[in-house]
Amino acid sequence: MTSPMHHDGFCCAAHSGSDSMAAILETAETRARMQGARLTPVRRRTLEILLHAHGALGAYEVLEKLAAEGYGTQPPVAYRALNFLVEHGLAHRIRRLNAFTACAQPDHDHRAAFLICEKCNSVTEADADLLSRALDQAAQAAGFQLDRATIEAVGQCRACQDAPE
């Protein structure tokens, strides 16, 4: 057990945001349905694993957990579930980390930016609305037809700045 002290599916403050984990899963279920897709057990469990994780998780970390619970033991099992979640807006891929994280606002389409702390490896999904607009402009200026974008910031989170040393 990696996170010993949790109740109701939560383990820390970071996981007690506006949406509860149950609510997110509910949303996920609905959202997948609407897109004509099924949130099958592996997929759902993969999402839970991401939701429960502190930072982002690598595919092989996810695979380990899935395997330990009786799901498949080979890489494609994890990659397929993760790709499904990403494609359906339920998770994001963090390219700089070769890792995945559950989407914090799965209820609506959005372009996300990520704040990656170099000290504690936390990954925070930030509102990228302003950013997105600036990016649209930059793209337009270059005559580029923008489809989607990756925005990943690296630095130090508030907690780590406050922490001594």
Next chain:
Amino acid sequence: MTSPMHHDGFCCAAHSGSDSMAAILETAETRARMQGARLTPVRRRTLEILLHAHGALGAYEVLEKLAAEGYGTQPPVAYRALNFLVEHGLAHRIRRLNAFTACAQPDHDHRAAFLICEKCNSVTEADADLLSRALDQAAQAAGFQLDRATIEAVGQCRACQDAPE
């Protein structure tokens, strides 16, 4: 020979921008010096290879070329040269592509954004000043101390939009 028709080190319009390749190499040389680093033969050649490439190049593609010219044949040779160039502002790493590209404005420090065409795989370095400011704001709002960022847009370049189908 990959690019049969080139003169003066150039092979196409995309390579005939404001800075000539020779000028960029000159700048690179100077810039490295100023940072107390040496633009050695492998490093310089690696930069030339990137400058000469159309899209971004993977480390192993670069390695192939280096090896063919009598440099080392093993991955660290390419990775070291590429990392050197990135660390000294002479190249950028494109995470989405697991690839590298020569910096288009090596004469000054900047945060870059990249426009990646899904059709022709071209990679264009865009001005990210506006973007950078928006990102700073977003980070600040989250109490995040921003160090550096990756901004990569995916879509269709102008040429590919105009091209029929």
Next chain:
DNA sequence: ACTGACATGTTATATAATAACATCAAAGGC
């Protein structure tokens, strides 16, 4: 010439991702 710092090269290994195929389960037509 000697020394210390850095550069280059190697072998070996770690890490991340996909291809190709067999089997199984759900959804829909009849």
Next chain:
DNA sequence: GCCTTTGATGTTATTATATAACATGTCAGT
């Protein structure tokens, strides 16, 4: 209810990307 079609799950095997650890070589300063 059966059959067919599609999609999901699992496997083995392979490919792709990146780094660790170490030996050798180069060069500037003394």
